[in-house]
Amino acid sequence: MPPYAQDAKRLSLLFDYGVATDREVIEWADSQIVALDSPPDALMQLAVTRPTDTASIISHLHTLSTDAEFWPAFRAALARIYQHVVAHPTDAERIANDIYRTVLMFSDVPEEFTFVYHFDDAFSLAREGTFGDEATVLREFTDELQRFTTAA
Numbered sequence: 475m476p477p478y479a480q481d482a483k484r485l486s487l488l489f490d491y492g493v494a495t496d497r498e499v500i501e502w503a504d505s506q507i508v509a510l511d512s513p514p515d516a517l518m519q520l521a522v523t524r525p526t527d528t529a530s531i532i533s534h535l536h537t538l539s540t541d542a543e544f545w546p547a548f549r550a551a552l553a554r555i556y557q558h559v560v561a562h563p564t565d566a567e568r569i570a571n572d573i574y575r576t577v578l579m580f581s582d583v584p585e586e587f588t589f590v591y592h593f594d595d596a597f598s599l600a601r602e603g604t605f606g607d608e609a610t611v612l613r614e615f616t617d618e619l620q621r622f623t624t625a626a
Contacts, residue, residue: 475541478506478517480550483542486535487551491572492565493558496525499535514538545584548576549622556619559612566612567597589618 485502488494503521507513520534539547555573559566574594577583593615599605 479542482535483539483547484550552622
């Protein structure tokens, strides 16, 4: 596996979830080009992509992460998601839904990630006043995400 593949997959997830910025991704590409003796074309293309060209950024990240292992990249992304949710709690429900939809794409989800099944509904039920309250759901969600800050 190329040395940049795992990081590209992690960044791809973070970009998809609205946690990583376009400029951050492009700066990462620049740093990888400097670090590699022979950077791949997709990395070179990513480095010169206009920040507003979201489709190209996603496409290049997907190309660069083709050989990556999904679950380790997802685990690493959760540490950064925790930091984002703490700083931007109003994004928590959207991010909970995004990571829920990601995990749904897999039939064999590692036990450590099954907590995501709970929070998509929990945020919705609390917001509607059906069950629980939003502050408690947010605290429980951040507590679950925080477990990944030491593993990242």
